[in-house]
Amino acid sequence: MKSNTQLLAQVTEFIGYEADLLDHKGYQDWLSLWTEKGLYIVPTDLDETDYLNTVNLALDDADMRRMRVARLENGESVSANSVGYTVRMMSRIRVLEAGDDVVIARCAMTLNELRHGKLVTYPANVEYTLKPVDGGFKLDRKVVKLLHADGFLRTVSFIF
Amino acid sequence: MSDLIDMKDVDAVCIGQRAADMVDDENGRVKKALYSDTEIFEEEQDLVFNKNWIFVGHESEVPEKGSFKTAWIGRHPVIMSRDRKMNIHVLQNRCRHRGATVCEGRKGKTNAFTCPYHGWGYGLDGSLRALPKPEEYDNVFDKSEMPLESLRWESYQGMVFATFNNDIEPLEEFLGGAKKWIDLFMKQGGGYPVKVLGEHRFNFPGNWKIQLENTTDAYHFPIVHKSFVTSLDDATADIFDFLDGEGFVEDLGNGHSVMVMIPQLVDLEADLDQPIPERFNELAQALRDEGKDEDEVKKLVRAAHGTGFNLNLFPNVSCSMAFFRVLRPVSVNETEIQHVALGGEGAPSAFNQKRMRLHEHFQGPMGFGTPDDGEAWERVQKGSMAGEDGWILVNRGMTKLRTSEDGNPQGAVCSETGMRGAYRKYKQVMSTAANAEEK
Numbered sequence: 001m002k003s004n005t006q007l008l009a010q011v012t013e014f015i016g017y018e019a020d021l022l023d024h025k026g027y028q029d030w031l032s033l034w035t036e037k038g039l040y041i042v043p044t045d046l047d048e049t050d051y052l053n054t055v056n057l058a059l060d061d062a063d064m065r066r067m068r069v070a071r072l073e074n075g076e077s078v079s080a081n082s083v084g085y086t087v088r089m090m091s092r093i094r095v096l097e098a099g100d101d102v103v104i105a106r107c108a109m110t111l112n113e114l115r116h117g118k119l120v121t122y123p124a125n126v127e128y129t130l131k132p133v134d135g136g137f138k139l140d141r142k143v144v145k146l147l148h149a150d151g152f153l154r155t156v157s158f159i160f
Numbered sequence: 161m162s163d164l165i166d167m168k169d170v171d172a173v174c175i176g177q178r179a180a181d182m183v184d185d186e187n188g189r190v191k192k193a194l195y196s197d198t199e200i201f202e203e204e205q206d207l208v209f210n211k212n213w214i215f216v217g218h219e220s221e222v223p224e225k226g227s228f229k230t231a232w233i234g235r236h237p238v239i240m241s242r243d244r245k246m247n248i249h250v251l252q253n254r255c256r257h258r259g260a261t262v263c264e265g266r267k268g269k270t271n272a273f274t275c276p277y278h279g280w281g282y283g284l285d286g287s288l289r290a291l292p293k294p295e296e297y298d299n300v301f302d303k304s305e306m307p308l309e310s311l312r313w314e315s316y317q318g319m320v321f322a323t324f325n326n327d328i329e330p331l332e333e334f335l336g337g338a339k340k341w342i343d344l345f346m347k348q349g350g351g352y353p354v355k356v357l358g359e360h361r362f363n364f365p366g367n368w369k370i371q372l373e374n375t376t377d378a379y380h381f382p383i384v385h386k387s388f389v390t391s392l393d394d395a396t397a398d399i400f401d402f403l404d405g406e407g408f409v410e411d412l413g414n415g416h417s418v419m420v421m422i423p424q425l426v427d428l429e430a431d432l433d434q435p436i437p438e439r440f441n442e443l444a445q446a447l448r449d450e451g452k453d454e455d456e457v458k459k460l461v462r463a464a465h466g467t468g469f470n471l472n473l474f475p476n477v478s479c480s481m482a483f484f485r486v487l488r489p490v491s492v493n494e495t496e497i498q499h500v501a502l503g504g505e506g507a508p509s510a511f512n513q514k515r516m517r518l519h520e521h522f523q524g525p526m527g528f529g530t531p532d533d534g535e536a537w538e539r540v541q542k543g544s545m546a547g548e549d550g551w552i553l554v555n556r557g558m559t560k561l562r563t564s565e566d567g568n569p570q571g572a573v574c575s576e577t578g579m580r581g582a583y584r585k586y587k588q589v590m591s592t593a594a595n596a597e598e599k
Contacts (some may be wrong), residue, residue: 042526044358053509055358055501055516057526064521067391071528077387079535116538150266152363152496155531 084114180591188555195367201492209234215477243284250322337412350463352504360524366541368489376419376578407573415474415585417578422468446510
């Protein structure tokens with residue numbers, strides 16, 4: 001397979017930028033990364049692909065994303081106020097599909113959260129569906145497949 | 161040896177009584193040590209979780225021949241299965257040979273439960289069907305003597321409860337005054353049988369009784385869930401502004417209680433001529449597009465809300481507005497919780513999708529409600545460690561009780577009437593008198 005170094009570099013840059021926004025709580029900028037019909041999905045069942053007909057941990061359209069961000073930012077949520085910082089590492093980035101209209105990529109993520117002085121770690125595979133726009137991408141779908149998606153999770157007051 | 165066993169029983173009775181004495185029924189308060197005393201926690205496993213009816217699942221979770229789900233009764237892993245004749249079984253998940261679990265995973269379909277260690281194979285009814293090299297058991301035992309141990313179970317409205325206590329009263333007697341509310345709860349299938357659609361699982365570092373109390377705690381809602389209410393449209397936010405409304409909490413006996421927050425949503429099959437609220441316009445149109453007539457559209461839209469009440473069933477399950485909340489004690493300061501989403505079997509997909517999206521909005525580890533509950537409960541566990549001794553107050557509204565139409569004690573919606581009912585039952589099951597009677 002011929003490698004497309006330039007595309008991989010663009011995708012890697014986008015994924016790194018998005019991760020940086022989320023770790024540094026740049027939520028408004030994060031909202032602007034999305035297409036209007038984009039979906040942010042955190043499934044409970046890793047074998048499932050029909051997310052609309054499944055109970056997910058999160059399935060956010062544009063309205064839900066806006067409300068999720070508002071909840072994290074408006075100071076009314078006691079759990080959101082207790083979140084310290086998150087640090088996420090994105091690696092093993094691979095472009096799965098490189099079309100003119102859509103680019104699909106997958107990577108590994110390890111997210112570390114400091115919560116009440118304790119470290120909590122979330123390993124996950126993350127899938128991105130990206131729409132090329134002038135000079136960059138819009139995020140059309142992001143699926144965060146937590147390794148322990150079907151286990152008993154601690155509650156989450158940040159964005160994966 | 162027999163002396164030792166007797167001493168153990170005496171200790172157990174003493175610990176149980178110690179816990180019972182920590183419930184000050186008369187003044188509506190309980191000792192904070194009930195959240196953190198490890199000896200009491202151990203005793204609760206026996207006196208609360210082994211001796212009562214424990215919810216293990218809904219019949220729709222094992223829909224076909226060969227379907228199974230795994231569950232717990234206290235700390236016992238169990239399997240709920242459906243055999244070839246469509247009979248349900250609740251089995252201990254323990255190979256009779258050397259004790260390994262024979263079934264893993266949340267749910268699935270199988271022909272048999274096979275032990276991974278030495279290959280003993282059990283049928284869906286728990287019977288031991290085959291094992292490798294059986295001749296070495298000649299004159300040792302017969303296969304028929306070694307099924308997976310099965311538990312007594314009974315169901316009401318599809319809710320399956322099992323117990324280790326073969327002498328316990330029938331389930332319907334145990335549920336008593338709660339049955340009427342379970343019947344009302346099951347109307348939210350919108351004319352279709354209620355079906356489990358999926359679930360959320362999360363844990364919190366706190367005692368199980370903190371969650372038990374929460375289900376009929378309306379007082380916390382506008383405080384803890386302010387960010388959820390803010391995220392709603394004005395009309396829906398008004399519905400959730402129920403502390404000054406006509407709601408109530410009723411003690412149904414046997415530790416069960418109901419908190420009615422939204423009286424107009426108690427009976428989902430009443431008031432079907434009401435106009436469709438604006439936020440459900442999209443759902444209504446999708447149902448019309450599927451060819452549903454206006455009467456059914458109205459019925460489904462009303463059912464999509466879920467009910468306007470939380471029904472708390474002692475000790476491990478609640479029928480909470482639109483979902484089942486199932487708790488499991490892991491240790492004295494760790495509790496696992498499932499939020500089970502419900503919909504209608506065979507109902508239009510637009511209806512079930514709406515139910516799932518509403519569930520995701522509030523429930524689960526990433527919902528807009530659950531994380532704030534979890535934060536509050538974690539803080540209760542942590543804060544309750546301050547001081548050598550102290551009380552947890554559940555006396556709110558205790559002097560303003562009235563008698564309900566069913567003859568039960570009833571208080572204001574933000575009273576702690578339900579918690580007092582649960583602790584009264586807890587006191588009874590933990591007390592020496594109740595356990596001496598049984599022995």
